[in-house]
Amino acid sequence: MAYQRVAIVGAGITKFVRRAQETGKELAFQAAKMALDSCGLTMKDIECVSLGTAPDAFDGVHMKGEYLADGSGGWRKPYMRHFVGGGTGVFAPIHGWFHVASGMFDTCLVVCSEKMSSCHPHPQGAFKTIFDHTTEQPLNPTLIWIFALEMNRYMQTYGITKEEIALVSVKNKKNAMDHPSAQLPMEITVEDVLNSEVLAWPVNRLDISPASDGAAAIVLASEHVAKRITDKPVWIDGVGWNLDTAYWATRDLAYPRYVEKAARMAYEMAGIKEPQKEIEIAEPYDPFDYKELHHMEGLLLADRGKAVEMLLDGKTQRDGDRPMCPSGGALGVGNPIAATGLMKVIEIFLQLRGEAGKRQVPGNPRCGLAQAWGDLMQVGTVVVLRR
């Protein structure tokens, strides 16, 4: 396939907070401005804009893509909004990649902005309509059901305990203590997780990422332009995405096959044959602690049912052999849905450039991966980055 090579050359992010005084547009502007400043560009240098934002129902604003366009730099530009639930934050940069890889544009600004706090009493209520309106909604489901059901099936299938899974939350919230955007950085113990309020067994409060407001942005450029902007481009060498059935109760809940398909697509494009060897650092999507393990397996970064062994061996710690969520992840940095995935892309970008500050992993990694996941637990979105 012939396409332009695409690099990330700049990044911006706001703090992630439970409630931001700024509107979604203002958050988008703050992140986008920082992304441009970070690489010395202005909006004049940007040829198109790719926006990611999750359900309109969070904001009660229909056509949220259009609503956010001005703050995102979309004014009188080719502008596209992308949305696959929680998978959006990696879906939007994939579409930015298309814009540049196709040769149509040489620069693209990717912005992901999310404001969940407008929805009262809690944005969780906005998720009710993701369930089938006739066969499921009359049972009064809440979003946590599907996570609890999936987590229980995963635990049962491989004999994994809640204690083991809680270690993911402990690790990520601790990692977040070094992230300047973090909403829930904490030093906690497995006991704290197990003793936190049971929401939907096996899910306790500290197994879950918070609702958040925040935005993130990156600047993409084609190879010849990127080399003029920075001497440290980070290349998007593989992209993949995949969607499974909406009849979610008929799926194998212990294994995210659609994540595997997305990963395989990205690996093939990046020429990766042995992901466990070649992917040195990753940001799997972790809205719930078990999801980090579930996704490591779907991403082929661990054998089925074995991600927990890497966790227990300390391999997934920031100073371990295969750091997972060195940023602090959704569990620690926060989870403003669409912005979370892009925060993960930014973390790998910074790590590969050696610019992650206190979060920097040892070993000068050359190749990393960011993944997001969402919809009715049915979509996987993956990018493979190299320096």
Added chain:
Amino acid sequence: MELERFELGATHYKESDLKEGKLLSLPWTPNLKYAWDNGVAIGRYLAELKEGRIIARKCNKCRRIMLPPRMFCEMCWRPTDEWVYVKDTGRVNTYSVCYVNWDASRIKKGEKPHLPAVIEIDGASPGMGILHLLGEVEPEDIKIGMWVRAVWKKPEEREGAITDILYFKPVRR
């Protein structure tokens, strides 16, 4: 670029600031009503539920007997072929014990937790589960793999809805 060198945006406020009027906001309660058409497959499914039966749809290419029924096979991407009655028994594929309501409010003190489960229905293809609730069981007695049977509303109270099945309860096999 290190993030620490930038002044990051987003200004946090507390929910109490909002309640105490320290921040201005405009509340809006949408009053929209939707009437969702049941469609062909789910229309028949609901009509059968009213009669106390569960019906599935079969694809003669992949030979899957599918629940909930659908007029197309998403795997083979072709129309499905026949209606097939399945049983009102099955096995618990997975379950949860939930103390939270749909809007994240907590259940009241003394109220029993919600017991959602994925139930693989007998007669449908393996792995074909539906979302429903468990009942007449203590949370600590629920096991993945346990056999269950539908507990139906009285015929005169059924209205052609998934809730015509009140819940599934454990049965001995």
